[in-house]
Each structure stands twice: as structure tokens, then as C-alpha cells.
Amino acid sequence: xxxxxxxxxxxxxxxxxxxxxxxxxxxxxxxxxxxxxxxxxxxxxxxxxxxxxxxxxxxxxxxxxxxxxxxxxxxxxxxxxxxxxxxxxxxxxxxxxxxxxxxxxxxxxxxxxx
Amino acid sequence: xxxxxxxxxxxxxxxxxxxxxxxxxxxxxxxxxxxxxxxxxxxxxxxxxxxxxxxxxxxxxxxxxxxxxxxxxxxxxxxxxxxxxxxxxxxxxxxxxxxxxxxxxxxxxxxxx
Numbered sequence: 634x635x636x637x638x639x640x641x642x643x644x645x646x647x648x649x650x651x652x653x654x655x656x657x658x659x660x661x662x663x664x665x666x667x668x669x670x671x672x673x674x675x676x677x678x679x680x681x682x683x684x685x686x687x688x689x690x691x692x693x694x695x696x697x698x699x700x701x702x703x704x705x706x707x708x709x710x711x712x713x714x715x716x717x718x719x720x721x722x723x724x725x726x727x728x729x730x731x732x733x734x735x736x737x738x739x740x741x742x743x744x745x746x747x
Numbered sequence: 748x749x750x751x752x753x754x755x756x757x758x759x760x761x762x763x764x765x766x767x768x769x770x771x772x773x774x775x776x777x778x779x780x781x782x783x784x785x786x787x788x789x790x791x792x793x794x795x796x797x798x799x800x801x802x803x804x805x806x807x808x809x810x811x812x813x814x815x816x817x818x819x820x821x822x823x824x825x826x827x828x829x830x831x832x833x834x835x836x837x838x839x840x841x842x843x844x845x846x847x848x849x850x851x852x853x854x855x856x857x858x859x860x
Binding site for chain 1: 788848850
């Protein structure tokens with residue numbers, strides 16, 4: 634079947650603009666993760682959903698970042714009043730259920746804030 | 748989270764084996780050792796994982812030290828497509844631990860034709 638998809642693939646925003654990034658996980662996957670990857674760095678955890686419940690949002694860098702997964706499938710990461718330091722690749726990953734199972738990553742959304 | 752140490756980069760010639768070491772001396776007894784790789788301009792992809800025994804799959808082999816404080820990912824015959832950043836990641840299986848992946852700096856593998 635289809636893998637994890639993300640849209641848009643690229644987004645240019647002016648500083649102060651709000652953006653919304655979408656993730657379509659693999660069908661039937663219970664767990665969904667968002668990661669942020671700055672240029673030249675490894676991905677860093679942002680938040681985790683199990684079905685529609687957001688169980689861990691400890692990685693969200695500020696209250697300008699908000700994520701939701703209202704029906705337990707598609708997820709949206711919203712960044713309000715974007716700043717230049719928000720420029721990064723935002724990666725979404727989904728996993729079937731158990732902790733030791735594989736996470737499947739999407740291609741990411743590259744956000745550039747000018 | 749258990750900390751990992753990997754070399755920043757390694758070079759290999761095409762068709763030759765590549766041995767990628769990872770030190771994870773603070774790993775918990777319930778942590779699996781996962782390896783992911785990230786090709787240029789793509790999201791990370793799973794390579795292999797193990798707990799105590801050595802593991803093989805179509806992509807690679809994973810050799811785990813008896814004391815579990817280190818492991819080695821082995822690419823048996825490197826191809827140009829194997830050029831990527833390789834991450835060694837201990838993954839907790841305890842539900843309360845959150846189950847997220849904690850990526851370190853990884854090892855950038857360069858494959859020369």
C-alpha cells in the first residue's frame with residue numbers, strides 16, 4: 634500500500650504568517666509522530682499521537698506550535714506567527730502499534746521562513 | 748534516553764563491506780537497538796533492529812556485543828545507493844517511556860565508485 638505522505642512538500646512563508654502542514658499516515662497505523670530536522674542535524678522529536686490522543690508534546694518548542702489528529706488518521710501540524718528559526722524540514726512518521734515496531738517516515742515538508 | 752556515539756563519517760569503495768560502529772554503553776536492558784538511514788532529501792528509513800542476538804535481513808546485518816554496550820551495522824557490499832546518514836537508536840519498549848526515536852548525529856557514509 635501507500636506509504637506516509639506529507640503536503641505540501643515545500644512551503645515558503647513570510648515571518649509572522651501561520652502555516653499548516655499535513656500528514657497522511659499509513660492506513661491502520663495507530664501511532665503518529667512529528668519530528669523537526671534543522672539543516673545538517675538529525676531529526677528531533679516534536680509530538681506523538683496514539684489514535685486521536687496526543688500523549689506526548691514535550692518536544693514542541695513553543696506555544697506557537699500546535700498539532701492535532703482529530704479522527705485518529707490524518708494529522709496537521711500548525712505553526713502560528715512563524716519565525717526564521719522555524720525553518721526546517723518537518724517529518725511525519727507512523728507506526729502500527731507496538732513500541733519496538735518500525736516507524737515509517739514521510740518525505741517531509743521543507744519550510745523556509747523569510 | 749540512552750546516549751549513542753557514532754563516528755561522524757566513513758568512506759567505502761563500491762562493492763566492499765562497510766562496518767558502522769555504535770557505542771550505547773548506557774542502554775537499558777529492555778531497549779531494542781534500531782538502525783535507520785536517511786538518504787539525501789528523503790525521510791529516514793528503517794534498516795534493522797535487534798535485542799541481543801545478531802540479526803540479518805536483506806539490507807544489512809547487525810552484530811550486537813555480548814554486553815550490549817555496542818553494536819555494528821554491516822553493509823556487506825556497499826552500492827552507491829547506500830550513501831546516506833546512518834543512525835543507531837536505542838528504542839525503549841516500556842509504554843510510559845514514550846517510544847519516540849532519539850536521533851543522534853549519525854554516521855555519514857560516502858561510497859566511492
